[in-house]
Amino acid sequence: MHQMISELVEALQYTFIQRALIAGCLIAVCCSFLGVFLVLRKLSMIGDGLSHAAFATVAFALLLNQSPLLVSIPLLMLASVAIYALNKKANLYGDAAIGMIAGTGIALGVLLASISGGFNVDLFSYLFGSILAVGKEELYAAMFLCAAVISVVALFYNELFSISYDEEFAEVNGIEVKRVNVLLMFTTSITIALGIRLVGTMLISSLIIFPAVTALQISSSFKKALILSASVAVFSVISGIFAAYLLDFPAGATIVLMNALLFIISFIIRRIKS
């Protein structure tokens, strides 16, 4: 035990661990907040879908010799709105809409990669960030993002809450459903674009789904679900990074598995309670 603690103290002295913890927690808060709304809207897979779409946007950016992040953010916003429009206008379920955008993204990415006749950098290395390799600017970006997501959720809490449960009822009550939806989609796509760069696709899509479903298992109110979701996410990041350090495991995968474990625990708690 004593040795474990001294090892963790040692770990905390490394800049990359500090950054992993801070950036990881910030991204976790963003994802877990948005996740609750997205899961309830049956858009859980949007993290996965938009990261596939990012394949195309990164390829496009490399083709134009531009920063992948700056090109990806507006394009992913468009993709997220396309998912919403398909969902609403073409009367498709969210999973089908996400699947179509994801497929199109991958196909476009492959196409762009072969049209370009190759790149100077491997496409995938742009797509799969690692939580252990967060740069200083990326850390600032994560802080800014987190502040933005929290403000959006705080300012539009009532609107987001009502569209998550009953859109028609919200509309009757004079809420501009379309605008709130687009706002949610935009916030989500920016979070995902940044998150892919910072922590990688696997972690970003898991952090959207897991904390939200874990919290929804045992929360009695919506507000409690939001807070629990954020707590679960932050706990999974911190404990995941520490466990990965102690056990010499890859950090991202450990965090995801920690989330799976937390879900199982909350599931059992609910079964015992009921």
Added chain:
Amino acid sequence: MKRNFSLLLFLASLSLLVFAACGKENEENTSNLEKEKIKVIATLFPSYDFARQIGRDKVEVKLLLPPGIEAHSFEPTPKDISAINKADIFIFTGGAMEPWSLDIIAGIDRKKTIVVDAGKGIKLLSISGEAEDAEELPEEKEHGEEEHHHNHAGKDPHFWMDFDNAKKMVDNIASALAEKDPAGKDFYLKNADDYKAKLDSMDEDYRSSLDKRRPRTIIYAGHFALGYMAKRYGLKLIFPYKGSSPNSEPTPKRIAYLIKTMKETGSKYVYHEELLEPRAAKVIAEQTGAKILLLHGAHNVSKKEIKDGTTYLDIMRTNLDNLKTGLGEEGKNEL
């Protein structure tokens, strides 16, 4: 209306088929005109470059991997497959490096296309550093795919990073060219000998420059690709990945270990691998104030390097320069 639409769709697909057929005919006509040059397709950069050096203007060599694409994650397009089937010689580098090449080979008409295993006769190092026999070319697929992959477990497929192995690859490629074009046999063998002499002199440069230098610990924030080079020149490589899988992620403990080692040895340089964004190297450099240098594994090159006509020897020369810079003056900083 609906029926009209389906009819239209059907007619459209029919006409597309006809177009496709015409297009194919044209292509074949032009390829008949260019028959003089031997068409070679190589999967990886080293064999591509060796074939260029040996065949010179008698061959037309194509690198299968598009520039900038990472070797392990590549997948051939239908056009690639058809190009391979039209080629005279197909050079691959083994199933561990390119799992996809085995599928391609299974579909090749051996009477038309000579399939060369560039690594034939090369002892593969296991990840822990022991030598074992290289796998022979799968003549008939008796073992089945799965067994084949199993045989490669724990083997390091980056054998071209050792100059002796590079020479064997040159021989393998030269004899395939001689087989395809017996009239040019002397030309190919002479070029191969010339090129092997160049490899030898580069090897000598490595030995003489690296032998005197201490410390010999290389902080390499990349994947396991330089095992052969490290073994040949007695370098100690420390890298942040567990195992050799290109998909593995760095573990926090190993990055910490790299940083610690750098502090202990007073090393001022951290190396990164080619093509991938050097994220891990940047993190380590930031913490230790070290500089970042490239150690190129030569699997593939970037679009820019293709344009500049970079060769295997250019890459190895730069690697040596960077190693010299990183290891510092002789005798300093003894570990």
